[in-house]
Amino acid sequence: MFTTRPELAGTFGMVASTHWLASATGMAVLEDGGNAFDAAVAAGFVLQVAEPHLCGPAGQVPGLFVTADDPTPRALAGQGPSPAGATPEHFASLGLDLIPGSGLLPATVPGAWDGWLLLLRDYGTKSLREVLTYAIGYARNGIPLVSRVSDTISAVSQLFTEHWPTSAALWMPDGKPASGVHRNPVLADTWERLLREAESVSGREAQIDAGRRAWSQGFVAEEIEKFSRTAFRDDSGRDHAGLLTGDDLASWSASYEEPASVDVGDWRLVKMGGWTQGPALLQQALLMYGFRDELSYVDGVPSERTVHLATEAAKLAFADREAWYGDTDVPLDVLLSASYTDSRRALITDTASAELRPGDARGPARLPAILNSLQGMQAEGGATGEPTVGPQGRTRGDTVHLDVVDAAGNLVSLTPSGGWLQSSPAIPSLGFCLDSRGQMFWLEQGLPNSLAPRKRPRITLSPSLALRDGVPTLAFGTPGGDQQDQWQLCFWLAHVYGGLNLQESIDSPAWHTTAFPSSFYPRSWNPRELVVESRLGASTLDGLRARGHEVVDAGDWALGRLSAVSRSEGLLRAAANARGMQGYASGR
Template sequence: MAFTTRPELAGTFGMVSTTHWIGAQAGMAMLERGGNAIDAAAAAGFALQAAEPQQNGPGGEMTLLVALPGAEPRVLCGQGPAPAAASVAGFRALGLDQVPGTGLLAAAIPGSTLAWLTLLADHGTLAFADVIGPALRVVEDGLPIGAGLALVLERMAPHFLAHWPSSAELYAPGGAPLPEGSLLRNPALARTWRRLVVAEARAAAAGAGRAEAIGAVVREWAEGFVAESIDAFCRIPQRDSSGRAHAGLLTADDLTAWRPHYEPTVSAEFRGWTVHKAAFWSQGPAFLQQLRILDAVPGFGEGALAPGTEGYVHTILEATKLALADRDAWYGDAPGVPADELLSPDYARTRARLIGDRASLEMRPGAPGGREPRLPDLSVRGAFDRAGLSGLGEPHAVRALLEADALPGPDGTARTDTVHIDVVDRWGTMVSAMPSGGWLSSSPVIPELGFPLGTRLQMAWLEEGLPNTLAPGRRPRTTLSPSLATRGGEAVLAFGSPGGDQQDQWQPHFFLDVALRGAGLQEAIDAPGFHSAHQPSSFYPHEALPGVALLEGRFAPDVVAALRRRGHRVAIAGDWEIGRLCAVSRDPGTGIMRAGANPRGMSGYAVGR
């Protein structure tokens, strides 16, 4: 039996795995009171908004996959589109050539909270008041600040104090950031949630059923006091990563006009499994393209290309570069994305033939159906220049970039991350959810509501004619990418990891460990992580490190040396720094469920029985 950092859970009642123990416990509490996986996932989602405000918030967005017993998996899109006033011309008129990474201009319509409410109304069994209960206790009673949140607060406090006083009031009262171990309370957010609970109670008292009463909560958010407060706050210019203050574009009319919706998944088969993802408005199909390409490589998964070998890592890195180059050339919420061709086995074989013995240092999008690819202008910090390669990407530059990502610049730019939730219940319902955005470092806290807006529009380009060009009503191509796998038509595995552009690298690595060598969930989560930093980041300012591969320090020295001989610009991370995976599974034949959670970061946990 393989050694793991913690036991893989097993049982027949239900499993919850999330990136913070508060979310896992909140979800399990709903299962214990008779709720289903939908109730559990929603409770976990709201609890994570309270417990990890540096990773997500009520003003953010979400992509979610759900598989109900006997039904095909579906996507619930909680990724809001650009406001009606958002346009390339409008941003250009402000003297901007990129959407800022912070502030109000980059806010899409917030979709995470509405998506949870939609899912709960449609498929849950409990009231909103029940599922919001654990989250309310966190913001009212307080939660001790952990090391990760404390570090973000310390780094953001100067910017809060200088430019975002409403954030300073919550996170740096008295002029100093709240320290590790102190209690974080959020009375304004508690009042917001309490007003939503009252809306539900009034509807129920008037005779509305459970789903209709939750609908009243949706209207209070999208048409009532929440929408009005967001509209008013967006009229006040706020400092953003351009170094200037800009008002926002969101209006109450934008919130009123939009609702989350369900849509089919896209999927690909891999050796008896079918992996389901959100469609090409997300980066999710890049996972599927990697599987297709790898399956077309002769001998992949065996011999010199067996898991753990340098040939295996090299082949995955090269397949990743090809898939993500296609992402940047072809993916977006626009008509004409060549979806069928991008996922076809014939196209995958063509792409697989590009994988040689040496690491590629180029961006190589394909030509599906004979179409000519077009990349956005990648002449940004550390990225590819118009001639091909900027020259950055040496290992010493990687560590500098990683450290810079965690530090706010003079404009307050600082990256945090995302959260993830997987749930399966005894009836076979399975949920995989990736909420994110609305981080405390994204924009100022709205004083009346207790949370900031997101900045997902930074992922759209200010160049006309691209699939991911900014446009009113168009979703920015999101990195949020949960995963769900079926076998024989039954949902058997839900999994995911925060990590922006790395989400659809770390998740395939986990899946391949399970699919190729039969690893257990916790064993696959614990396996040494790696990823490519070759592609331009989806986040402002869209930097890249061509040819760079980042590996955890637990890789064998001979593997690292062999990869460097192949031309990979290898940089070594800490032994436990790469990935934040969660996973749950269910065997339809026995009903046995399992769960694992990531030890990295010291916050992820799985709960079940």
């Protein structure tokens, strides 16, 4: 089949990400003697500068990894919880039935800094200065902005100039959207101050922990609390102050968790736990395994039936996500069981379903009452990423992703996000803004993903690992909000059942449905909508319409920003997405 670029192969190390500068940075760290974790952390910080419309210093970072010494997958939980003051009563007092998607109200405790540093401390070998110096250099000396950054700023320029002056000062320095080489010296100063406080103590691990404290218990927390007391415009069309306090930051730290996993043939697929949407890919993989003999690819293009079956499996899995997933006791033992999967698979017919059908995993499923009023709302022509903010110019933010493997066998997959430049007003003393991940909570109580103080939102961020015959083999993922675990299913089916290599699987035509509630304000959904790439072919698109799908043609190359690395039979491999002309893999 035609591919946009070759699948890379080598024996030394591989880095794949959504931006070439991050991949180059990760490779530079490997060449300098660092391991996969050192490379990932350095690349992750560079992504905060290179793709500021997609992730930022006050965002979050979930990850999955195995080490060279232990093939048991672990999960990095770098998502902070809601503030102590984020109560349903507070939002009710403001007259809100949904949490706004922008401004200060939806901010959760920033998790990225602590998550990255925890990973570096426990599994890396480099000092904090060694991995952070690349990002500091780009922030201080300038980084070439991709056109999408300028486009994003343009879309929210009126919001910035009329309501978020600190953001206008940073991202519209001459009254026009930043373009070309952009500098953020305040962010560089923030990182340098964190380094100075970290290096006031001796020892690599002690310095990293000191850097963590300087953020959560020091000047960063103080500045965040002070800034949060000011009211700014948000998606509600009104001005609201934030809720984050220094105590919120001081009371939380990143941690490790046991991930969720399922066995699918000779593969074990690994995802984050049920407080994220990650198990939705596990459910889809199990459902599709039962159709494995019906899946087919010709020249890298899936058949109409393959796309239809995958779409219907996604509807069932994401209906379960809405009914059962959240930062609570999620019945994954039932949801991932053979008997439950068989009963759900029996619901899939030859025609498109228009129902939101969660299963009775633990008694009758309950869905948010507000969903009926949100059904059929315009989802902006078929969602292709995470919606972000601006009543004066709504645009789409998204996420970033990176995967790294080294010769020793360390393998890591991370999906950082949040703190987009359009999430909330820039904090002028720090050079970054807060995240808006709290918009994912429901204000209605009694649901798994209902808002409560100090609770994590059910995030869409969803890195992936896979073992084959018990051997850690594959790391992959993509930005894309609710679409992440659908586009990853496209990749999984192409690679596992289509027999395509990593690059061919990424380049294979993709699709997704919006037939379930969006995780992002204003939480729209369209029961029959199926968004596809044209390269599926006109006859396939016509056949899908005949099955009852409302097909939205997104164009030839429009869906997904996947990257992947693998380790098998002594070879390391990598591939990255060409869509959008930003993602690259590097290795030797």
